[in-house]
Amino acid sequence: MALLEYKCPCCSGAIEYNSTVGKMKCPYCDTEFEMETLKEMDDAISEDTINDDLSWDTKAGLEWGDAEASGMVSYECKSCGAKITFDSTTTASSCPFCDNPIVMTAGFVGGLKPDFVIPFKLDKKAAKEAFNKHLTGKKLLPRVFKDQNHIDEIKGVYVPFWIFDSNADANMVFKGTKVRRYTSGQYDVTETSYYRVLRSGSMAFANIPVDGSEKMDDALMDSVEPFDVKDGVEFQSAYLAGYCADKYDVSPEDSIERANRRIRNSTEAAFRATASEYTTLSTEANNIKLSNGKTRYALLPLWILNTTWNGEKYVFAMNGQTGKFVGNLPCDKGLYKKFLFTGTLVGTAVVAAGWFLLHFIGLL
Amino acid sequence: MKKIFGSLMLASLLAVAASIFLFGGEAKADDSKIGKGATDYQKLFDFDDFISDEKEAEFESRLQALSDKYGADVVAVFDIDRPARPEYNIPDELEATELYAIDFYNEPFSDGGRYSDDGIIFMFTMADRSVSIQSVDVIGDVVTFDDRESILDDMMTDFHNNNFDAVLDIYINEVEELFEGYGSRVVRQWIFRCVIFLVIGLIIGLIRVSVLKGQLKSVAIKTEASDYIVPGSFNLRNSRDFFLYKTVSRVRRQSSSGGGSSHSSGGRSFSGSSRHV
Numbered sequence: 137m138a139l140l141e142y143k144c145p146c147c148s149g150a151i152e153y154n155s156t157v158g159k160m161k162c163p164y165c166d167t168e169f170e171m172e173t174l175k176e177m178d179d180a181i182s183e184d185t186i187n188d189d190l191s192w193d194t195k196a197g198l199e200w201g202d203a204e205a206s207g208m209v210s211y212e213c214k215s216c217g218a219k220i221t222f223d224s225t226t227t228a229s230s231c232p233f234c235d236n237p238i239v240m241t242a243g244f245v246g247g248l249k250p251d252f253v254i255p256f257k258l259d260k261k262a263a264k265e266a267f268n269k270h271l272t273g274k275k276l277l278p279r280v281f282k283d284q285n286h287i288d289e290i291k292g293v294y295v296p297f298w299i300f301d302s303n304a305d306a307n308m309v310f311k312g313t314k315v316r317r318y319t320s321g322q323y324d325v326t327e328t329s330y331y332r333v334l335r336s337g338s339m340a341f342a343n344i345p346v347d348g349s350e351k352m353d354d355a356l357m358d359s360v361e362p363f364d365v366k367d368g369v370e371f372q373s374a375y376l377a378g379y380c381a382d383k384y385d386v387s388p389e390d391s392i393e394r395a396n397r398r399i400r401n402s403t404e405a406a407f408r409a410t411a412s413e414y415t416t417l418s419t420e421a422n423n424i425k426l427s428n429g430k431t432r433y434a435l436l437p438l439w440i441l442n443t444t445w446n447g448e449k450y451v452f453a454m455n456g457q458t459g460k461f462v463g464n465l466p467c468d469k470g471l472y473k474k475f476l477f478t479g480t481l482v483g484t485a486v487v488a489a490g491w492f493l494l495h496f497i498g499l500l
Numbered sequence: 501m502k503k504i505f506g507s508l509m510l511a512s513l514l515a516v517a518a519s520i521f522l523f524g525g526e527a528k529a530d531d532s533k534i535g536k537g538a539t540d541y542q543k544l545f546d547f548d549d550f551i552s553d554e555k556e557a558e559f560e561s562r563l564q565a566l567s568d569k570y571g572a573d574v575v576a577v578f579d580i581d582r583p584a585r586p587e588y589n590i591p592d593e594l595e596a597t598e599l600y601a602i603d604f605y606n607e608p609f610s611d612g613g614r615y616s617d618d619g620i621i622f623m624f625t626m627a628d629r630s631v632s633i634q635s636v637d638v639i640g641d642v643v644t645f646d647d648r649e650s651i652l653d654d655m656m657t658d659f660h661n662n663n664f665d666a667v668l669d670i671y672i673n674e675v676e677e678l679f680e681g682y683g684s685r686v687v688r689q690w691i692f693r694c695v696i697f698l699v700i701g702l703i704i705g706l707i708r709v710s711v712l713k714g715q716l717k718s719v720a721i722k723t724e725a726s727d728y729i730v731p732g733s734f735n736l737r738n739s740r741d742f743f744l745y746k747t748v749s750r751v752r753r754q755s756s757s758g759g760g761s762s763h764s765s766g767g768r769s770f771s772g773s774s775r776h777v
Contacts, residue, residue: 484701
């Protein structure tokens with residue numbers, strides 16, 4: 137396990153990537169460093185990779201089983217000397233005791249190097265502000281949750297994503313109906329015409345992200361989309377300093393089904409839109425052939441916030457590039473009942489008043 | 501949940517009670533009057549002896565008693581020769597009978613008086629065997645379209661047998677039943693209305709909390725990739741539509757022919773049902 141700490145050449149303080157200025161910056165003496173300067177350090181480190189050390193100190197506890205130990209790596213902080221154990225898929229983090237930012241390059245060994253990384257544009261402060269904004273205006277949110285919103289943890293995480301590009305060639309067969317209603321003499325007539333609707337054509341999809349991390353909730357990752365890959369830059373480990381980074385543990389082959397499902401649905405929707413003149417449209421055949429498929433590996437920036445309330449864990453995520461904030465919130469059952477009750481009473485009163493009004497002006 | 505449903509039940513009961521108190525005046529037990537009051541004018545007109553002589557006085561008496569009890573004139577007319585009157589000699593026989601019934605009810609008597617503003621008239625014309633029942637003003641709520649149709653249905657056999665005593669007996673009995681049951685019908689209507697108001701209110705309440713609850717949810721799996729379609733890449737190569745077949749369904753419309761109609765005449769509103777018998 138190779139551990140990478142960027143020390144400031146001026147004051148020896150731990151330097152980290154500053155998302156505001158887009159450079160490495162020493163938080164102690166405010167000196168800024170270009171990424172290119174640090175690239176040479178990356179190269180040097182890659183030639184000096186050390187092997188995992190999975191021998192555990194068993195004096196204070198029990199032996200790790202082989203299966204357990206294979207998923208863990210241990211690290212001794214060079215700044216304060218603390219011994220820390222990480223999940224083996226974690227590639228960047230900080231020392232929980234002295235907050236010294238570290239990058240474990242061994243976390244990438246045996247895996248793929250990301251094709252690109254989208255650096256953080258928004259910092260932790262922005263994530264906190266977004267979280268507070270996320271809590272406002274939610275009438276069914278428990279007040280205690282809002283008043284005592286103790287975030288257990290806010291982590292800047294580079295999440296591994298597979299980015300899919302593909303062309304879709306489609307042949308669609310729909311059954312369509314056109315309904316015409318009219319009156320003829322004493323009869324209401326409904327005339328339904330049935331059609332076979334054929335559509336074929338092609339379309340292209342680019343940059344569909346599918347997260348490659350088992351730990352991350354798929355729905356949460358889908359919800360923080362979209363990312364603008366135009367901001368993607370060549371991967372350099374220096375970008376990871378000060379943030380957590382996960383190595384992928386879901387292969388692109390296992391992720392492709394999620395991308396395919398989305399492509400299939402969107403392709404069908406696009407062709408359906410060309411037959412909007414039909415009253416109803418049901419799909420009879422839907423053949424989609426993908427070509428020029430391309431997959432890239434990217435690290436995308438997310439702020440992950442955790443909190444626990446009433447024994448339940450709530451996870452929120454903010455897109456570190458766009459600031460889009462998502463995360464389900466708890467519902468106050470008491471407030472739910474109160475709003476249901478008052479809504480029902482007000483609704484009943486309004487309907488009754490409307491009825492009386494219409495009755496008295498003679499429309500009922 | 502028990503509490504909330506208990507509260508809703510309490511609210512509905514209060515709404516029903518308030519409605520009955522405010523609007524159920526017609527249903528008060530000590531006041532059986534439905535209309536504004538009956539007149540003493542003759543109620544049965546049998547111009548060509550359709551009704552047996554021995555029964556005629558009894559029917560007149562029953563109609564008068566019924567009218568007095570409920571404050572609404574209950575009138576029955578048996579005629580033979582309406583088409584001979586030029587003003588009613590129009591192609592639509594049922595409409596002619598309706599107009600005749602309305603005019604008959606509105607026509608002033610020799611002393612200048614008229615039937616009550618609330619009432620009901622039964623009109624039979626032998627010439628074209630047409631019959632019409634017209635409810636006047638408030639009685640339109642008491643003897644509704646369905647009620648009039650039901651009365652006419654019940655009379656059909658006796659009409660075919662030319663048993664006009666039985667026809668008139670049915671008319672008096674069924675109108676009396678409707679007058680008598682009106683109070684409880686009003687209460688039932690109000691209870692039904694209140695339940696409907698409450699159900700609609702509950703749906704509104706549920707929609708409201710669903711919207712509010714939806715604000716708490718911002719996480720969902722994405723099923724589409726429409727954000728990632730390359731702009732301008734959509735190429736529709738082939739677009740063909742083939743007509744297969746056509747189905748046509750016809751449903752007869754609910755019409756007023758032989759059934760419901762409404763007129764305003766002499767400052768009164770008439771709602772009627774007519775048919776050939």
